[in-house]
Amino acid sequence: MIRDITLGQYIPGKSFIHRLDPRVKIIITFVYIVFIFVASNFEGLLTMSVLILGILLLSGVPLSQYFKSLKAILFVVIFTSVLNLFYGSGNVLWSWGGIQITSGGVANAVFVTIRIISLILFSSVLTFTTSPTELTDALERIMKPLKLLHVKVHEIAMMMTIALRFVPTLLEETDKIMSAQKARGADMESGGLMQRIRALIPILIPLFVSSFRRAYDLAMAMECRCYHGGEGRTKMKVLHATSLDAVAVVVSMVVCAAVVACNLYFPAVLH
Amino acid sequence: MAIIETKNLTYTYGQGTPFQKTAVENINIAIKQGEFIGVIGHTGSGKSTLIQQLNGLLRPTSGTVLLNGKDIWEDPKKIRSVRFKVGMVFQYPEHQLFEETVLKDIAFGPGNMGLGKDEILKRARAAAEFVGLKEELLEKSPFELSGGEKRRVAIAGVIAMDPDVLILDEPTAGLDPRGRDVLLSQIVTYHKTRHNTILLVSHSMEDIARTADRVLVMNAGHAAMFDTTENVFACDRELEKMGLRVPQITKIMAVLKAKGYPVGTALTVEQALKELIPLLGKGNRNHD
Numbered sequence: 001m002i003r004d005i006t007l008g009q010y011i012p013g014k015s016f017i018h019r020l021d022p023r024v025k026i027i028i029t030f031v032y033i034v035f036i037f038v039a040s041n042f043e044g045l046l047t048m049s050v051l052i053l054g055i056l057l058l059s060g061v062p063l064s065q066y067f068k069s070l071k072a073i074l075f076v077v078i079f080t081s082v083l084n085l086f087y088g089s090g091n092v093l094w095s096w097g098g099i100q101i102t103s104g105g106v107a108n109a110v111f112v113t114i115r116i117i118s119l120i121l122f123s124s125v126l127t128f129t130t131s132p133t134e135l136t137d138a139l140e141r142i143m144k145p146l147k148l149l150h151v152k153v154h155e156i157a158m159m160m161t162i163a164l165r166f167v168p169t170l171l172e173e174t175d176k177i178m179s180a181q182k183a184r185g186a187d188m189e190s191g192g193l194m195q196r197i198r199a200l201i202p203i204l205i206p207l208f209v210s211s212f213r214r215a216y217d218l219a220m221a222m223e224c225r226c227y228h229g230g231e232g233r234t235k236m237k238v239l240h241a242t243s244l245d246a247v248a249v250v251v252s253m254v255v256c257a258a259v260v261a262c263n264l265y266f267p268a269v270l271h
Numbered sequence: 272m273a274i275i276e277t278k279n280l281t282y283t284y285g286q287g288t289p290f291q292k293t294a295v296e297n298i299n300i301a302i303k304q305g306e307f308i309g310v311i312g313h314t315g316s317g318k319s320t321l322i323q324q325l326n327g328l329l330r331p332t333s334g335t336v337l338l339n340g341k342d343i344w345e346d347p348k349k350i351r352s353v354r355f356k357v358g359m360v361f362q363y364p365e366h367q368l369f370e371e372t373v374l375k376d377i378a379f380g381p382g383n384m385g386l387g388k389d390e391i392l393k394r395a396r397a398a399a400e401f402v403g404l405k406e407e408l409l410e411k412s413p414f415e416l417s418g419g420e421k422r423r424v425a426i427a428g429v430i431a432m433d434p435d436v437l438i439l440d441e442p443t444a445g446l447d448p449r450g451r452d453v454l455l456s457q458i459v460t461y462h463k464t465r466h467n468t469i470l471l472v473s474h475s476m477e478d479i480a481r482t483a484d485r486v487l488v489m490n491a492g493h494a495a496m497f498d499t500t501e502n503v504f505a506c507d508r509e510l511e512k513m514g515l516r517v518p519q520i521t522k523i524m525a526v527l528k529a530k531g532y533p534v535g536t537a538l539t540v541e542q543a544l545k546e547l548i549p550l551l552g553k554g555n556r557n558h559d
Contacts, residue, residue: 062289179328180367183359184428185351185383202379205369209414 009168010131015060016244017129022138024245028252029126035259036118041269044262045114051255052118052125061128069124070117077116081109111269132164141239154230162218170211177206272340273301274468275325275357275436279334282320286332294320296492297334302470304435307462309483309500310472313514316489318472319362322438325470326357338436355384358434362441364425368413373404373424376413380432398431399424401461403453419450426454430461437461438470443478451475455482480504480518480538488513504538 012018017025032048039045056066070077088104095101127135140157147153181202182188188199280298285291295317302308312318323329324336327343327350335342343353358380361367370376378395386394399409402423408416413424426442439458443451459482462469473479479486479500486503488496490513496503504510507517507525516522524537524546532550537543 064288176361177367179323180361180364181379182328183326183354183361184367184380185354185432186379187351187383202367202369206367209369210366 011061011128013060017059020248021241021245022130022134026138032122035256039259040263041266043266044259047258049118052122055125059125059129066124081113084108084112107269136161177203274304276301276337280331281333283332298494300497305466306468307484308470309479309486312489317492318489326359327353355432356434357436358429358432359438360426360429365421372410373413374409377427377431380428394431398427402427419446436468440472476518
């Protein structure tokens with residue numbers, strides 16, 4: 001069922017990861033994601049993976065939740081790894097016509113798969129352990145310097161809060177509308193590609209209409225409570241970095257340094 | 272023979288996850304052809320989960336739903352044909368409208384049944400008439416209509432499939448008092464003309480008392496009572512324990528009776544009137 005999609009859902013808890021300052025978490029996540037791509041060989045990538053595994057366990061979120069978020073992108077993982085099978089050189093393992101699979105291709109495929117899985121798991125940690133409010137609060141703070149360039153930082157953060165807030169609501173709504181159209185005999189499980197695309201119309205149109213209705217209602221409710229943007233607005237919860245954050249930063253720096261070292265000492269997998 | 276029957280029907284949400292929750296447990300009910308059934312229950316009592324299993328939108332975790340004596344999940348590929356026989360109008364059904372014109376939207380259901388074009392239009396027009404939609408509205412966009420009219424269009428969309436069983440989940444929620452009365456009496460008229468089976472889910476005890484032959488009371492996932500409307504509304508203490516109540520007029524009559532007045536029970540204001548008028552007459556004569 002559509003409600004089973006867990007990507008981007010907060011799971012409350014009190015673990016070490018939950019208690020980190022969200023600003024630190026966002027920056028570390030960003031740096032890690034960059035380093036997942038910087039790592040050019042198995043040694044470096046495995047260092048990252050071990051760290052990610054440790055963080056998953058530390059987060060106290062049931063591992064089944066992480067598997068669920070992987071399931072949502074299973075297709076992408078399979079697609080890219082199969083595509084990568086056919087690239088690369090080395091010993092030919094299997095060939096048919098002009099197509100051949102080489103040892104280099106297999107290494108590529110495995111490498112890319114680990115990369116994508118790490119990427120998804122890592123970003124899941126951020127969204128599972130950080131509430132949407134904390135997340136946007138932190139983003140607003142991180143982006144504050146952009147105000148000098150006349151970027152509307154507060155408005156962007158508010159839009160993100162609202163968007164995140166409405167993800168579960170919209171999923172629920174989609175579920176309801178799908179049920180209602182199925183009750184009228186809509187067929188969404190069979191037919192060719194065009195037929196299936198056409199079958200989405202009875203779901204997408206009501207969904208759009210209700211999103212607009214919700215947007216108007218929300219705007220009205222915000223104005224009724226005198227919302228007027230970020231000017232002079234104070235925070236109920238002011239973010240503070242603690243010694244926990246220092247630990248996280250130091251560990252991260254060590255791991256990143258290790259990845260760079262691996263890159264220098266071992267040959268790269270992808271060419 | 273019962274048109275719809277459930278055997279040990281149980282539904283569990285999120286089975287095998289930490290959020291596992293049994294919404295409906297071990298329901299055994301049989302509904303006869305042509306009956307008008309009221310379904311009442313506190314929010315979260317499992318009403319919606321129950322009715323969604325009756326037309327195959329949810330597949331029971333265990334137990335079976337029999338339609339005309341046949342298990343509806345016998346062949347999962349044919350579940351769509353069950354949905355044409357058991358029509359379902361959801362809460363706030365106006366949110367599901369999507370077509371360019373009202374007529375096209377009503378025709379969506381019959382169109383999915385694979386009928387001929389003339390038959391589809393005939394049914395759509397007949398359904399529109401049943402719910403009291405004016406002819407000139409049929410070519411308008413459904414999004415231009417008022418809330419009450421949209422509701423009618425959505426209900427017509429299900430009626431147009433000519434289902435043997437019609438399930439309505441709070442069809443009058445959010446309508447003004449007059450809209451409620453009109454819609455409700457249209458549903459009753461529809462029931463009387465087509466002689467089909469209707470399940471009406473409602474939080475309004477007055478609506479249920481006015482329409483239903485029998486009432487199913489859901490409580491914490493169980494079928495707490497399933498009896499004639501009179502018998503169910505005679506148990507006001509049990510109902511109150513489940514967060515429900517009897518119709519106000521029934522309560523008034525019960526209080527009068529407890530005070531020693533020679534009155535019977537009543538489910539509707541009309542019934543109460545019949546009981547009370549002779550009493551008033553007597554009162555007047557005494558004063559004369």
